[in-house]
Amino acid sequence: MTKENYSTTFYKERLEALALELKKYTKRSRMWVAVRLISFLSIGVLAYFTYPYGGFSALGILATVVLFLIFVRKSAENKDQLNYVKALIRINENEIKGSEHDFSSFDDGEEYMNPQHPFSYDMDIFGKGSFFQLFNRTVTKKGEEALVKRLLNGVETPLKSAEAINELKDKKEWYQDYLAHGSSLDKEATEVSISDLSKEEYPAKSWMKALRILSPIIAFLAFAAYYFDFIGGIHFVVVAIIIFIPVRQSLKTTNRLHQSLSKIGFRVSAMQNQLMRMEQESFSSELMTEFHKELFESENNGKQGLTELSKLVKQAEFRNNILVAVFLNFFFAWDFRLLINMEKWSALYSAKVERWEEIVYEMEALISGANFRYNFEKHTTVPTLSNQKDGPIELIKLGHPIIPLQKLVTNDFQLSSIEQFAIVTGPNMAGKSTFLRSIGVNLMLARAGFHVMAEKFEFPNMKLYSSMRTSDDLKDETSYFHAELLRLRFIVDAIERGENVFIILDEILKGTNSKDKEEGSAKFLQKLNQLEARGIIATHDLSLTQLANVYKSVVNKYFDTEINGDEISFDYCIRDGVAKNMNASFLLRKMGLIDR
Structure with missing residues (x-):
């Protein structure tokens, strides 16, 4: 299987042409170094041998100096062109590295990481190996x-x-x-x-505008008078001092x-x-x-x-x-x-x-x-964003851009105009979180005016808010559970302000006990439903799927796993319905963490 994540034919062909350009300008660069050195030395040689000839010597030296400056300029132009060719070579070499999923040559945007942002921290937009490093x-x-x-x-x-x-x-x-x-x-x-x-x-x-014209006239007249012996050196110096006084000011x-x-x-x-x-x-x-x-x-x-x-x-x-x-x-x-x-x-x-x-x-x-x-032209398309909050959501062959194409599994996902929330269940490592991030990253791309990794992407033009990766803060004495509540409050505030948002949640209320988590999660989703919010939540709590029996606006989706003896496999495909297979105990036994 090829290592390339995308075709590098163009980049390799251009590198071949650029190698010839690099050789040409490198050779010229050495030539200009020699020419500059010779022309510079010739100034001193000319001054030494033509000194007795006075004015003619000065003219010769002046001409040589001018020639030297021209050569310096030509050398600088060649250097600029050489650097330009080197930059092009670097661009194409980096693209070839990128095709092998090595994006280390591109800035990762780590400085823009912000846990308080509505979605970027949860979606791994910035940082080493992030989406930004692939895209930037x-x-x-x-x-x-x-x-x-x-x-x-x-x-x-x-x-x-x-x-x-x-x-x-x-x-x-x-x-x-x-x-x-x-x-x-x-x-x-x-x-x-x-x-x-x-x-x-x-x-x-205003006086500068007058002196701009007057000062040169005085200077040339003074120089001519001195040159033809109409005035002496001391008078010329006095005139020069008078000219330079306003310059000094x-x-x-x-x-x-x-x-x-x-x-x-x-x-x-x-x-x-x-x-x-x-x-x-x-x-x-x-x-x-x-x-x-x-x-x-x-x-x-x-x-x-x-x-x-x-x-x-x-x-x-x-x-x-x-x-x-x-x-x-x-x-x-x-x-x-x-x-x-x-x-x-x-x-x-x-x-x-x-x-x-x-x-x-x-x-x-x-x-x-x-x-x-x-x-990624064969795998991307122009998204369609509607201005209707309750417009249909239809995603066909949706994928996450950061996953190499050889490993990428795409999925379809729909929410009709009457459906507000999808509850996604499934075992560990089955692909729930990756799928949620696929929706989030592509919605971000669509709203930013970029192409999305999907065959079809129809979505209301909604701001993205998420809660997937919450952490406690020892400095501010904030517990994990409190931090999670603050994040959910942050999302609800946006909805209550009238913002049109799409919400992505992953296993909320992890910081409390099972019974609290079950009741709290259900009531929170009910509140979101009452607020007519739209979104998707991934959870291991199968009791939440019962909400689909109460509200027509809630639908169930799931990812599955297959266990055969000591082997486990995933197809990472989303399905309609509720997950029936869980794998936590199997994985613990597989890792030798519990007895068989």
């Missing part, structure tokens, strides 16, 4: 946060998102390129937000702007590359068309704003060298121009930057969905 393909911290927000809260128009994901799924190379450009920074470094820059103020005084603001622009420089470059990819690609889905208009077609759009901001970043970079900064401020009033240009940029674009970033990071969440759809 984001490459920036904010992209990851956008994905987490979608999964935990859902979206207003899930069908529109699913349509966009279907379109992106067929653009595999394109979205890998998008991710590769986004991964040009360390994930921690991408927490730097361009919108933070737009919220800061870097005021350009604005230095605190300019340095602060310089620092901010330096922080976002790489982020701006990465976003520009991502936007370039988006502009070059054609999209027809409604959501992607809307993104395209906002970024490229509207007035003062994202492409224009980032292009102008990139120029400001480069303008600030020239100040990194103190000698260059002195030269530029003397002849071109560089700092004044930087502040004035920043003020113009803020006036045009600051109100829109946050939305551009939101789209760019939202794309990573959509690409995660597209990648999931691509890998």
